[in-house]
Amino acid sequence: MIDDSNKEDLIEQYLLGELSGVLLKEFNEKLGSDNQFKNEVATQSEIIQNIKLAGRKQWSLKLGALHEKIDEGITEAEGEALVNSNVFSLRNVYRKRYSLVAAAVIGLILTSGLLFTVLNDKPDSERIFQAYHKPYIDLEQGTRGLPSDTLTERRQAFQAYNQKNYQESITLFESMLAKKEDETILFYLGNAYLSGDRARDAENTFKKYLGRYKEYAAESTWYLSLSYLKQGKLKEARYVLEEVARDNNEYSKQAIQILDKW
Numbered sequence: 001m002i003d004d005s006n007k008e009d010l011i012e013q014y015l016l017g018e019l020s021g022v023l024l025k026e027f028n029e030k031l032g033s034d035n036q037f038k039n040e041v042a043t044q045s046e047i048i049q050n051i052k053l054a055g056r057k058q059w060s061l062k063l064g065a066l067h068e069k070i071d072e073g074i075t076e077a078e079g080e081a082l083v084n085s086n087v088f089s090l091r092n093v094y095r096k097r098y099s100l101v102a103a104a105v106i107g108l109i110l111t112s113g114l115l116f117t118v119l120n121d122k123p124d125s126e127r128i129f130q131a132y133h134k135p136y137i138d139l140e141q142g143t144r145g146l147p148s149d150t151l152t153e154r155r156q157a158f159q160a161y162n163q164k165n166y167q168e169s170i171t172l173f174e175s176m177l178a179k180k181e182d183e184t185i186l187f188y189l190g191n192a193y194l195s196g197d198r199a200r201d202a203e204n205t206f207k208k209y210l211g212r213y214k215e216y217a218a219e220s221t222w223y224l225s226l227s228y229l230k231q232g233k234l235k236e237a238r239y240v241l242e243e244v245a246r247d248n249n250e251y252s253k254q255a256i257q258i259l260d261k262w
Contacts, residue, residue, distance in 0.1 A: 002030055007037075011044050017124040024126070031130075045127065125237065128261060129229040132254055135195045136188070136219060137162065154185075161188060166196030183209075187216040194223060199230035218244075222251040229258075238262065 002010055013019045014027050031038050157172035173189040176182060190205035206224040210217060222244055228237035244255035 002026060007040075011041055014041065015045055015124060015127065017126070028130075125229045125232045125234060128258055129226055132258060133194070133226050133230075135164075136191045136223070157185075158188070161192055164195070166192045170196060183213045183215060186213070187220060190220065190223060194227055194230065199227045203227040203231070218247060218249045218251065221247070222255070225255065
């Protein structure tokens with residue numbers, strides 16, 4: 001259970017990709033229902049990203065500058081060890097005896113460009129997925145030409161999809177595809193799988209789409225990369241994201257942003 005006694009530890013573990021199982025599920029549920037908690041996570045995530053960004057640039061300040069910023073509470077040995085390790089963990093901040101000193105350390109990192117790297121340099125694929133995944137919505141493509149007063153199976157499926165009733169839409173999309181091949185339905189089925197927490201099925205569906213059709217090729221390639229991220233398949237995700245980045249389409253900028261997190 002997430003409460004004030006373990007919240008900080010769990011936020012750190014989540015951002016470092018260390019949460020799994022029941023705790024990860026509970027954490028994601030709380031993210032979706034508790035705005036204050038979501039803001040706390042976002043704040044710590046921003047700190048990490050700024051640290052990583054600083055770490056990719058260069059040393060702009062030395063240990064002496066660190067001492068100039070902090071009046072007391074951290075010894076020379078501690079400061080030197082922190083700088084020389086090239087590692088900065090949020091745990092160092094949470095465990096620090098003097099909260100004001102910890103705040104000063106964070107402020108210095110965010111403004112100085114010091115080369116600090118977060119423990120575990122691998123990207124947090126679940127967090128990246130949550131940040132970049134948005135269900136594809138273009139219902140005109142899915143229901144074009146259908147009478148507005150006729151609630152056909154197709155319209156029911158897209159209505160369920162638009163209302164985020166993904167399991168219902170999956171059932172209807174699958175039913176339609178069993179009767180007849182349909183490029184648009186196959187593409188939306190992949191999206192319904194991905195939004196419905198069935199990333200492996202989404203992966204297979206987008207691969208199938210890309211092997212047969214072209215209209216939604218750019219979109220399917222992008223969502224395929226997200227399906228890999230959702231599953232933690234970083235090697236495959238990176239390969240597809242590099243392809244998206246090269247294609248110079250509406251998803252290229254986002255792909256580049258994700259690749260920069262590696």
